[in-house]
Amino acid sequence: MDSRLYTAARLGKVEVLDQLGDEQCFLLQTTPQKNTALHLAAKFGHGGFVKEMLKRCDSLLKQTNSKGDTALHVASRMGHVEIVNILLNHDHQHGSSSWRGDMEEGQNEENEMEEVLIRMKNKENNTALHEAVRHGNTQVVEVLLRRDDDLACIVNSASESPLYLAAENGSLEILKTILAIAAVIVEGGPDGRTPLHAAAIRGHFELVVELLNLKECPELIRRADAFKSTALHYASSAGNLNIVQAILQTDPSVTYLLDEDGLSPLHYAAGSGHTPIVNKILEYCPDAAELVDKSGQNSLHAAIENEEVEVVEALLKRSELDELINEPDNQKDTPLHLAVNKEKYAIVKLLLETSKVDLRAMNKDGRTALDVIELKEERSFQQVLMWKALKRAGAARGQRRHGREMRQQPTSRPRGADKxxxxxxxxxxxxxxxxxxxxxxxxxxxxxxxxxxxxxxxxxxxxxxxxxxxxxxxxxxxxxxxxxxxxxxxxxxxxxxxxxxxxxxxxxxxxxxxxxxxxxxxxxxxxxxxxxxxxxxxxxxxxSVPFLVTPIVTVSARQTPHAKRNFQYDQIQQSPLP
Structure with a gap:
């Protein structure tokens, strides 16, 4: 692009156009990114320059740059309402004014959409409305929707509708504008997620409440994505207590919906260490603790698998959940078996402090918790502490142990003295x-x-x-x-x-x-x-030194990295959200 034309478009100097002339080949020049002078003027908000350019070269209106953006995309992204109106009015007055009537006469809708400026898509299949919503330009959103409310039904290459983007970005005013004008909920989102999913993932409480107040809420709140996960699954995993409570107040039965792995929202809350959410779910649905996943594990198993001591303690304090203490999974492992396998002495100690733990329970290999700790090859300090605690509590060995399976107690045979x-x-x-x-x-x-x-x-x-x-x-x-x-x-x-x-x-x-x-x-x-x-x-x-050591050591031990079952959804981690 000629430097004079570039400078004129960037600064909005209309008088420079008079000096340069009206030659089409000159006005159609582009930058290396294929931006025309109209793109630049729309970007910097020079309405007078945009009008003059359209008078001199009408074909610039629908010309796209290297990203497939028209000048309308650029103006919508930047939030320039005046320029958006100029571009739409010009398109309306020059050949596209009867597009709705033509469609009613039976012309192909897709071909007609390509001809109409307001519905043109860039290379990511974003319309100007997508760009306005993504960048939080409420006034532009209102202008575009009042021109064509069907824009709310168009999704981009990522299957994102404008309403989904508004929920994802936390734009309450834009979400209200779309719902007020379009009066339709397009549930488009990656992997089948809905706007309610997006708001729950991002922790946008006000948007969740707005969506829950819709008449479509009963269906929306139970809608699952491609992984059979509801918004409550996401909120429980992320630790958003307010959102969890709002969903439970609206429809507590959603607690019993399981994802593709058989995990309930309570599993996710327990496995992620969100004790307040665990308590809140059990407050509304006490029997949710009985739900098990495909491996036969309940919420107590999930907390132990992920070494969430506080959650385990909270669950054990509930007398109505006593039956969970000895409940086996598909491998017949009880919570005590899992705690010993994880070598988490704090959890073993909590379980042993309850009078209802079954110290003689055997897994499918015929091993008790004491067998599990004694059969470990290496001897760590945690293992010795657990062995001693089990022996003090009166733990017994299994009935099927014989031959080479027999091992001496950890304190009597250190297997080469653990490093x-x-x-x-x-x-x-x-x-x-x-x-x-x-x-x-x-x-x-x-x-x-x-x-x-x-x-x-x-x-x-x-x-x-x-x-x-x-x-x-x-x-x-x-x-x-x-x-x-x-x-x-x-x-x-x-x-x-x-x-x-x-x-x-x-x-x-x-x-x-x-x-x-x-x-x-x-x-x-x-x-x-x-x-x-x-x-x-x-x-x-x-x-005061001795009194400071204990809490520091305790906190350090709890923050020690450990292999943790991933209760944060893979689809969240793979999404383009920061």
């Missing part, structure tokens, strides 16, 4: 040696300053000084015990390293506690003389 125990033993040995060194050195730097032989015991009767001496001694002795025990533990001796690490952990806690107490008392003795408040603050800070 995790070796690493833990090495770490504990190093830490114990450091604590012993620090506490040993503290004896030669006792609080109160250096004294002569007669004055060295001036503080001997102080409670703080006595506390310092005792705690420092405890810290040093326990750390030395830890180091010696771990050094002497032989990995190849069955159970020796496992038991040594178990004892070392408890002794290490005592050693660390003694070191903290000796530190704060030493500071208190030296600082309290001149600033008692500062000494008290230091004591409080030091003594």
């Amino acid at each position: 995790s125990y070796k690493a833990m033993a090495n770490t504990l040995t190093v830490v114990a040696a450091l604590i012993a060194t620090v506490t040993y050195s503290a004896v030669f730097m006792m609080p109160g300053g250096n004294k002569d032989r007669e004055g060295a015991t001036t503080s001997i009767n102080d409670v703080a000084f006595k506390t310092f001496v005792i705690s420092d001694t405890i810290a040093m002795c326990t750390s030395m015990i830890v180091a010696l025990v771990l050094v002497w533990a032989v990995p190849d001796v069955p159970g020796m390293l496992v038991n040594a690490v178990g004892w070392a952990l408890w002794l290490m806690w005592i050693s660390l506690g003694g070191m903290i107490i000796s530190f704060v008392t030493a500071v208190y003795i030296d600082v309290s003389i001149k600033s008692r408040w500062l000494a008290v603050v230091v004591c409080i800070m030091g003594c």
Whole structure:
């Protein structure tokens, strides 16, 4: 395109056209993207320039660029209402004014749509209305629909109707405009999804409420996509409590609809860790907990499979769900079997705390939960904790175990000493040696300053000084015990390293506690003389360390990545939505 024409179109300088002349070949020049001067003027909103161009070269009206966009597509995308009206009025006055009448006379509708500017599609089969909706231009949407309300029925290459795009983008005003003018719900969406699906996926609560208030709601709310998933499935998976509640208030029976894998909305909520939604669904439909998928697993199984401790705890607290505790799946695995397989001690502990768990239940291989943990090849700390918890609870072995299947208890035969125990033993040995060194050195730097032989015991009767001496001694002795025990533990001796690490952990806690107490008392003795408040603050800070460790470790453990059954729909992940 000539630089003068490009500049004139971009800046809207009509007078430049008079200087350039009316030659058609000149006005039809395009940019590398096949944009004409009319495309550029429509993009930058120069109405006067658009009118002048159409007077000089009428054929530019329906000329498309490399993306198949007409100037109307561009103006609708940019939200220039004035230019949209100019383009539509010009098309109406020059050859397309009788298109509705022609269609009534029996002409082919598809051919007629290609001739009418307002219905022209780009390479993605988007009309100007699609572009206006996608970019949130409400005024343009209203103008286009009042010219042709049947535009609301056209879908693009992605099977998206304008109403679906409005729901997906969260454009409440546009959605209301389409429903008010077109008065039709086109359920077009990828994979058979409806506008209600789109609003639920995106979490647009106000749009969901608007759609639920429609007279078509009873059918819309139960409509499933290509994967047999309803809007409630999506909302439950995404964790949108408000949307879930709105759908349940409208039609709670949708809770019982299952997708192609036999999963209910409750399965998705439980597997995704959305405890409030689990409680809300059970509030409306308590018997939804009895629903099982194709593998015979209920919501409790789903929560355990995905290691959602909070959901498991919430389900176990409901007395009406007691029958779920021992319900087997198609493999005859009970929730306790699954928890042991997942090596999730926190869940095993929750199950064992209930008096109704069946410790003798066997799966289809004839194995109890105790068998499952004992038959594992490797020995981890979690496994040992679970084995001990099961033994304390009185768990029994299955009746079919014999021959090579027999295994010794995890604490008596570590199968070559699991690597995790070796690493833990090495770490504990190093830490114990450091604590012993620090506490040993503290004896030669006792609080109160250096004294002569007669004055060295001036503080001997102080409670703080006595506390310092005792705690420092405890810290040093326990750390030395830890180091010696771990050094002497032989990995190849069955159970020796496992038991040594178990004892070392408890002794290490005592050693660390003694070191903290000796530190704060030493500071208190030296600082309290001149600033008692500062000494008290230091004591409080030091003594708070043990109380901060537990929640940090707990949170870290819950956030540890683990293999999780994917309860987020594949179709959501594959969609072009960000």
